[in-house]
Amino acid sequence: MDKFSEKIEQKLYPIIEWVQSNKYLSAIQFGLLMTMPVLLVGAFACVISDLPIQAYQDLMVSIFGQSVWEEWNWSVVNTATMGLTGLIALAGTSYQLAKFDKLDAIPNVAIALMSYFILLPSAEGGIPVSGLGAQALFLVIIVAIITEEIYKLCKKKNLTVKMPDSVPAFVSQQFTALVPAVFSAVFFLIIRYVIAATPYGTASNLVYSLLQAPLTNVGTSLLGTIVFTFLNSFFWLFGIHGTELVSAVAQPLWYAARAANFDVFAVSALAARPYIVTQDFSNMIIFLTGTGITLPLCIEMAFLCKSERIRKVGKLSIIPGVFNVNEPVIFGLPLVMNPVMIIPFFLAPMAAVLISFGSMYFGLVPYPTGVTVPWTMPAPFGGWMMCNSWMGGLLQIVVLLVSGAIYYPFIKALDKKYMEEEQQS
Amino acid sequence: MIKVLLICSQGASTAVLCDKIREAAVSRNYDIDIHAAAIARADEDLAEADVILLGPQVRYMLNKVKGQAGGKPVAAIDMQSYGTIDGEKVFAQIVEMLGES
Structure with missing residues (x-):
């Protein structure tokens, strides 16, 4: 496996270096x-101004007055x-x-x-x-x-x-x-x-x-999204920061889709928004708890496995995983070039994309609003903020449960293998 | 004073490792200044550092960073110690790198 992975790395490095150092x-x-800090200010302004609690809205109107409370976000802060x-x-x-x-x-x-x-x-x-x-x-x-x-x-x-x-x-x-x-x-x-x-x-x-709409339509289609998701996992399989590389190409499309949705949302929260896959969909679904949707795996590692090594890495990885960072489990277990874990590592994010795309397409979950969600926002809050609906949070929970089920048999097999190795030494 | 620069993709995942390395250094009475930088912004920080380490997820930039670092020791952190946030091991690597240069 090592020789093989080295060979592939040799082939991959020039491509990656080219993308990374491309002017x-x-x-x-x-x-x-x-745009990030400014977009986040706009996003939090939306959350504060539109919090769907009538008592809160009434209170704010009584403090600031009807006209100020209605315009400060949508006409002032969000324009800026x-x-x-x-x-x-x-x-x-x-x-x-x-x-x-x-x-x-x-x-x-x-x-x-x-x-x-x-x-x-x-x-x-x-x-x-x-x-x-x-x-x-x-x-x-x-x-x-x-x-x-x-x-x-x-x-x-x-x-x-x-x-x-x-x-x-x-x-x-x-x-x-x-x-x-x-x-x-x-x-x-x-x-x-x-x-x-x-x-x-x-x-x-x-x-x-001629450019922005057609490219965004293709890049955010189900097929385009599956391709980006696959490439992301593929690069990470070799321990290379796939998210950075995929984003280099996909981000302009995801940003454009986010903006198109937001323009509709700003006019009416109930109007049909054009895109399912946006920058926030990618952060809150495709990269949820890190590439491979690994938080459920980390929990299984920490609490359901017996191998010392697996338990230790699992415990270390849970907190970063909650905030959508998963380098510890990627390199610690490792997931990199691990023949036992390849299948679930690809399958879990693919399933996440299919479930999420499908549930939005068929109207179970609202399309993303276009409000910027910080990429470190934990589930289910990120999903809620993305869709302005608890259905978005529920979707994230379903995605995590499915991912956990996909990983379970594989981590158990790996646990057994590591246990045998640990007992021999 | 050893000045260490850790490069990763956004600077987020490496911050915890920084703390662990600092702990390892302090327990051995080393004076250390260590911080994590995102790869997109690392250029400006290279001049300040004595030792430069790359997270394994950006190790493909090793040759480029070596070229920019002007002879300063540059290396990638191995996956195992990165994944298990093993500050002791990485600190040992830093000391070894300084010894070689």
């Missing part, structure tokens, strides 16, 4: 990561948090792209912001707020990449305004960015008017219709 993928991931996902991702992505090429990052961010606003559709009374949210995610990524390429090219061709040496560095830096800023402005202005002549009208609409 564009890592910059997009960085950009999305930047969820509503700015695209803008923050733009800043983060272009910052990281510039850092990668060792360019001045902040001037590059400034140019990217300018370019993006040139593309935004005009609205009465200024800039449309809707253009700054996650619906614009793909456009934002494209703008960030193009502006940075223009910046890099200008720098390479020495197309910059040279200042005499007596000018302080921070002043001359601003002039270095002047030429790429002009080029970007002209470029995006032309693009804006070219697209205006097409039936799509605006860049956001064009990118959304």
Whole structure:
């Protein structure tokens, strides 16, 4: 087994290194990561403002007044948090792209912001707020990449305004960015008017219709989700951080799906939301208690097994597992390249996806609302927060029970094997 | 003072191990400064560290980090001691790495 796994590792490493050090993928991931604190503020504001307890709602209205209590979250906080996902991702992505090429990052961010606003559709009374949210995610990524390429090219061709040496560095830096800023402005202005002549009208609409929506539809379909789930387990089987790799590709799609659901939820909590699989579905179902849905396994290890080694690793792994971290059991049992545990390690998350997708598809559990759930949120609270319904929490409990049943015969077999080894030594 | 940088994917799973390594170091009267960093942000912390360790889940970055670390000792933590959060064993590894450099 060791020789075989080493051989596969040799083949896998270059792929993984490529994904991890890929300029564009890592910059997009960085950009999305930047939205996290702000999105969480928005999510908790939703929970506080919409807590479905009438006595609480009445109390809050009596303290703050009807109008303030109705608008502070949905019109104020969420416009400034969820509503700015695209803008923050733009800043983060272009910052990281510039850092990668060792360019001045902040001037590059400034140019990217300018370019993006040139593309935004005009609205009465200024800039449309809707253009700054996650619906614009793909456009934002494209703008960030193009502006940075223009910046890099200008720098390479020495197309910059040279200042005499007596000018302080921070002043001359601003002039270095002047030429790429002009080029970007002209470029995006032309693009804006070219697209205006097409039936799509605006860049956001064009990118959304041709790229974002179709890719999101495919990536979040049942088949797409099964593929991502399989790849995640597959990489972890070799002890490689599969979640990081799968996320590099899937996260923009999951974020886009989350945003599409949230836009509907913000208008009406009861309206039908478009996507089952979102960023929060992935965290609260596919990666629930860590890859392989291992918390039930850890509990079985700690309390139902006899081998000292298995019991010890099980006990160590329960608390991290509750918070959706499971490296201890992955490396401690180990699940990595463990021939006995391969089958349940793949089967448990697959079953979780099928059960969850099915129960949402057939209307037993509401689709995710699009509210951001922290990835460390324990079950069943995470499921509840994801669906704004206790059915979501119940779903997580069912998923965990099924996973426990899948692991049970295998961990018992492993327990027997380890026991024999321990008694011999 | 030994300055140790532990790199993992998000910095979450390694935090507990950090505490255990610190305990092991203190019990042997070593002065240690250890913290965990996410792989995406580790670049900036490399310069500060004397020893750099990678969690096994990101060990594929070993060569890249070695290249960036400019001759400082870099190694991956073995899966068993990582999985069982064995601070003693990892601390022994740190001491050994410093001895070699």
